[in-house]
Ligand SMILES: CC(=O)N[C@H]1[C@@H](OP(=O)(O)OP(=O)(O)OC[C@H]2O[C@@H](n3ccc(=O)[nH]c3=O)[C@H](O)[C@@H]2O)O[C@H](CO)[C@H](O)[C@@H]1O
């Protein structure tokens with residue numbers, strides 16, 4: 001076990017980890033969970049919370065000691081954008097109703113992904129963001145922030161520190177609760193005004209991180225483009241997207 005893991009291990013931590021698989025995205029569950037068993041917080045107590053509209057299609061995955069999976073049924077939604085955005089509200093409620101007293105940290109991850117290298121205690125922090133794999137080396141004016149002032153996700157030209165990935169963020173329960181609650185409220189207010197941010201909850205996450213700086217910034221090693229996408233700029237691929245055919249996998253592409 002790496003030194004940093006053995007130091008954190010003494011704190012007897014529980015890492016809650018959330019993932020959503022609705023519609024055809026249930027196909028990603030098996031590889032996600034099996035690769036997490038190999039690489040993600042190995043040796044720690046990890047509790048996965050899987051939200052799905054099809055609990056019956058969740059595959060059997062053998063979990064290691066001190067690792068568990070809770071499947072939570074959610075209503076199916078028609079638009080992929082709604083599925084993606086709705087995660088903020090579900091996470092907010094999960095932290096309020098289930099995680100208090102049960103976990104120390106929570107990470108919220110996309111399911112169309114796999115772990116390829118170790119992800120351990122070095123990633124822990126009060127509020128944790130990951131640099132987006134396509135925009136980490138882009139100049140600020142190319143960040144795909146929401147640029148319409150009508151949206152609460154609006155970030156004016158010239159502002160913003162990084163472009164953060166929507167597919168991976170985390171931190172302590174208190175900080176991630178505040179993040180998810182704020183993003184959920186802002187998504188709702190935008191919806192009432194019939195405006196949907198250009199990258200949905202990812203846009204609101206970026207606005208939140210502009211006003212509430214992450215205490216830890218992870219490199220794109222923690223959310224890479226894909227295992228076969230040139231990884232020259234990074235040292236090791238720890239977690240990456242798996243290929244998907246958007247038109248085939250999304251109900252509305
Ligand atoms: C790498 C990265 O930062 N990806 C972000 C990006 O596109 P992505 O192309 O990664 O979005 P996506 O299609 O993977 O959807 C995000 C997540 O929503 C869930 N899902 C989505 C559709 C569906 O039919 N069923 C289902 O379960 C699933 O957990 C998926 O991982 O932008 C999205 C919002 O616009 C999210 O912020 C993603 O996290």
Ligand SMILES: [Mn+2]
Pocket residue numbers: 110111112167241
């Ligand atoms: Mn994704």
